Amino acid sequence: MSTFRSAVVTFPGSNCDRDMAVALEQVCGGEVHRVWHGDADLPERLDFIALPGGFSYGDYLRSGAMAARSPVMRAVADAAARGVPVLGVCNGFQVLTETGLLPGALMRNAGIRFVCRDVRLAVENTQSLFTAGYDAKQEVVFPVAHHDGNFFADDATLDRLEGEGRVALRYLDQVNGSARQIAGVLNEAGNVLGMMPHPERAIEQAHGGSDGRKLFESVLNALATA
């Protein structure tokens, strides 16, 4: 296959963009492009777009609300509509819900406090291009670090997500009050994944674990076999 071309978007206040770029460089290789939020265009022929964690625009108004309206997000939405895989982690997940690319909303943690620790997750969907490398119901450990990770959607939406296999990851323990302990969801087409836990912070043993590696490998494999 040709060189893997990915992009990591940086918003003012992003702080996991470098971690994401390093994870992509180390696991997927190829070219990792860094894109600024004010850019109206993305590099051409992208295989993958990542929206990193952080506190874009200082979480003003609502987490991810301002970033969702930035120029680059129109280009990201266009790319997502064309089928380009888009991963939003933490603040990136909040941006994706605020953009409407994913359903629901991420509210203040039920316990009010910022949660920063490793959490156990179950991989609920192993058919997606992001999770195909995991075993069904595999237990993985990723770090979380967020204040607004409490996933909310109405019951009809939650039932639909469950029924369509769009719950990609679920917390095995109570972390932030998320509806049905949902940690990550897919869009209808399956090419957009939003998740609060950080796979890019778990790609080598020096991080305390490497369970996140398979997510990036899955993306690479999906492209190689596509």
Place this chain on the structure above:
Amino acid sequence: MKVRVHVSLKPGVLDPQGRAIQHSLEGLGFSGVNQVRQGKLIELDVDEAVTDDQLDEMCRKLLANMVIENYRVERPEEKGTAA
């Protein structure tokens, strides 16, 4: 024209911050507070030419997240009639 946009959580949406405020009030010795819901008040100074529809669009597109929040636009004349 000064316009106020009131953004509130939809009924049924859990409000952990409101609950914490309620507990704090109880801790200060205030009794009889049955529920607290925290919202936002956004004040805009807009041209007279800005229409109600445009204000509505501003709310739906940015000021409120329609998945979890409701909004109410309060214009100066409404305030006048209320007084």
